[in-house]
Amino acid sequence: MPEGNVIHNQARRLRNLFRSSAVTVDSPQGRFTADAKKINGRTLDKVEAHGKHLFLRFGDLWVHVHLGLFGKWRIAKGEAPQPFGQIRMRLRSDEGYAELRGPTVCELLDDDAKKAAVSRIGPDPIKKSDPTPAWNRVERSSASIGALLMDQRVFAGVGNIYRAEVLFRHNISPFRPGKQLSRGEFDAMWEDLVVLMTQGTKRGRIDTVRAEHLPEIMGRRPREDRHGGEVYVYRRAGQECHLCGDEVQMAEMGARKLYWCNTCQPE
DNA sequence: GCGTGATGTTGAA
């Protein structure tokens, strides 16, 4: 259940494990068998992450993977165990193996189709992309900034946690229309996403609480949320805001749960 | 052991 930081982390692990080695590709589950045969035995020569999308190059063909909500990679050194459950795609080399389960997307693309897929993805803070295209969309959009942050054509790799947290950190209401953001607010949020998401890629968890607020929060916090990091509002509906004590709010926005503090992020 | 919900997107209706 990854945001962009996890995908970039997985890309690095796949790169390190399979770099320039011949890979046995199959699909124990069967749904990727025909495509697996086309690349079986080839060398994995490139791994790219763009937002939450992963692209693996085997010569003139790319495997495009999107994990969606349930998708999982198991990446490990050593010999692959007997397959169990639903393994859509399995990669094996002398070094190790990778099992892909439950992805929303696992497809084979030629170079043109891969380029087209990448072109649909907006600038990615983890890649330190130029944010101008995102600003151009935000600046003239009447959609809320809460919705825009989740739109992968605008901000690639941002998910529900980073959305809630970056808005909180900048005291911006998720309901404010994009066109009512100043360039300064947008730039500050973008720079913050670059820092937070890069850090999240290295740590493998999402921490968004500023250092000066940590001691107080650690003393007050009932228990760590299971996503594993320290956050201000994500999944804290009904609890006290760490900074002002007001009740953290929750609402559905585009079929996803949105968290914010009315006092710290006034409309 | 069972039910629920979740860091997300696609494609049909």
Add this chain to the structure above:
DNA sequence: TCAACCTCACGCC
């Protein structure tokens, strides 16, 4: 707008 994807950790019994 909604079902599908079909995993996994958690709360509750």
